Structure formats: structure tokens, C-alpha cells
Amino acid sequence: MNALTFESKPAWDTKDWQLLEALQQDARQGYAELGRKVQLSAPAVAERVKRLEEAGVITGYRAAINPKRLGYDIEAMIRLRCDGGTCARVGQLVVGIPEVLDCRRLAGEDSALLRVVAMSIAHLEDVLDRILKIHSSISTTTLIVLQTSHENRPLTLAMRNAAQLTQER
Amino acid sequence: MNALTFESKPAWDTKDWQLLEALQQDARQGYAELGRKVQLSAPAVAERVKRLEEAGVITGYRAAINPKRLGYDIEAMIRLRCDGGTCARVGQLVVGIPEVLDCRRLAGEDSALLRVVAMSIAHLEDVLDRILKIHSSISTTTLIVLQTSHENRPLTLAMRNAAQLTQER
């Protein structure tokens, strides 16, 4: 039983990572085109992608929407502070507020962080009121997003390699 | 010249929204299947989707990845405070740090907010150091993500209708 025993699952090789990168950039390209990019046949690509899906690495394929073009001109991050019991259930508590696009529970100064969209300042106020109405222990800090310079940047092989170096030094 | 003049672009109708919802849930389904869901023929679906793409409503199709399954066990939000000139260029300044997945410039208590991933606490420390090295005026608050209860929740027609009510009351 040597070190390789623990590495019996060779994790993901370079081609898997290339497929991940390509699919993060454009999820609708066909297996044939992906195969051209990673130098593999279409069925081989299909098999690898299926493995990545089954392993839970790829969790789905989603269309990216620009909320501004649908009239949601305002995006804001809302920092939440609340008591323990309320925090623990933040997810359930905001599920009824569709303007809340992201919801994360945090360890640190803030209990949770929400990302919300709104069509106007009046609408944002309305959303904030609905959040505050959840529980009296909640207090919020609202920060308007001026610009989103990066969003959902793809995980890349280059990044993984750099991380390896950090681990090893 | 009546009110309808300004509404000459009928914005997006119910079927467009249904297509958007379907594509946010699964970007890989074919036009035929989409057509079945919204009660339209495949070519009609293709044309609407193309219009949504050209209007910038749909900005792309991306595979959703679970960073944990690739060894990135840690996710953190980093609040940034820095001087005006530095803030204005946050996007460019962090572009060289691939662990920074999201970067938003904010109006309010914090100047910017980053979402980062890391493989370990040591790796997170390394990322933080690289961020601090950008400029001496930067100070940070790091918040570890305990749980992501919602991420990129889809924009829905129901939501749009509710917002309309807010505007009108």
C-alpha cells in the first residue's frame, strides 16, 4: 500500500479540466466541437462529461441572464446580522422573496449576505422591508453594486496548478 | 402619439419569460423540448431565443461547477476598503488572482466585495496576501461562507409581476 493507493482515483486530468473550462465558457457547444478543442473523439468527450456530471463536479447548465436588460436596474448586497436561531434558517426565511438571488450564511462579522435585484429604489425599499419583516432580530446594511467587474469567473487548470504549489511549499 | 407609442417594443411576453425560466434551469435542452414546454414550434423557439441573445438578455450559457468537488473546500467573501483611485480599478487589479471568482465595486460602507475560493486555510491566507499586496491602502474583512442556501436564483415572470405591483401602488 503506497502513496498511489490513495491516488487510485486519478482525480481529473488535463483533458477533464479543459472540458470544464470550455463548458464554463459555453455550455451549449456540442461534443464534436469540444472534442476538437481537447483533441478527443465525440464519444470520449461524452463519457468524460457524464463522469463529471455524476461526480457532482458539473451541477447543471444555466443560461446567464443580464437583469438590467429585463428592467432590474439595481443590484445590491445586503449584509445581515441576526440571532443564532434566525441565522440558521436564513435560507428558508428568504426563499419567499424572489428578488433575493443569492443567500449565504457566514462566519464572521456578518451573519449572512444576500444579493438582491430591484427595478427601482422604491422596489429595493420594498424588498428590504420584506427582509426586515422576517424577524425583529434582523438588522441590515445595504450596499449598492456600482459595477460587477467579474462574475462567476471559471475555475481553471492554471488556478489548480498554482494552488498545488501553495500546498507544497 | 399615445402611451402605447412608448410601449411599441412590447418588451417580452409570457412565452419569452417561460423560455428564460426554462433556460435558466437547464441550458442544454433542445428547441424541440423547449417548444413543448411553451407550446411553440422549434423554429419559433429558436427565433425567440436568438432575439433574447441579441438583445443582451441572455449573455451566455455556462456549466455550473461545484468547487468543493474539485478540492476547493473553502469559500469566502472578502470586504475591501481602499482609497478612491484603487477602488475604481479593483476589477483590473484582481484579474490576476484567479481564486477571485466575483468582484463588485460597491457604494456604501465597503468599497468592494470579492468572492474567493481556496483549497485550504493556508491557501486562503495566500490569496489574502496577494490581495493585500495590490496596494497599501487596501484593508480587508474576510468572512467564511458556512452555507450557500441560494445561488443565482432564476429571474421569473412571477417576480416581474410582483415588481409591477410595487411600482404601481
Next chain:
DNA sequence: GCTGAAATATCCTGGTG
């Protein structure tokens, strides 16, 4: 926006190193 045909892509089976 619908129908029908041509081109293309996907999926499945089998075969090879």
C-alpha cells in the same frame, strides 16, 4: 409562426489497443 426537408449532432453498439 407553422410545416417539411436537408444538414448536423447525438447516442448506442461493437471493436481495438
Next chain:
DNA sequence: CACCAGGATATTTCAGC
């Protein structure tokens, strides 16, 4: 065990209406 090759099936795309 992973990859490639081929044919059956389904999908996209472009005509014409």
C-alpha cells in the same frame, strides 16, 4: 479500461407558405 468507428435516431436549420 479507455478510446475510436459506424449506423440509427433525434435535433437544428432553412425553405416556402
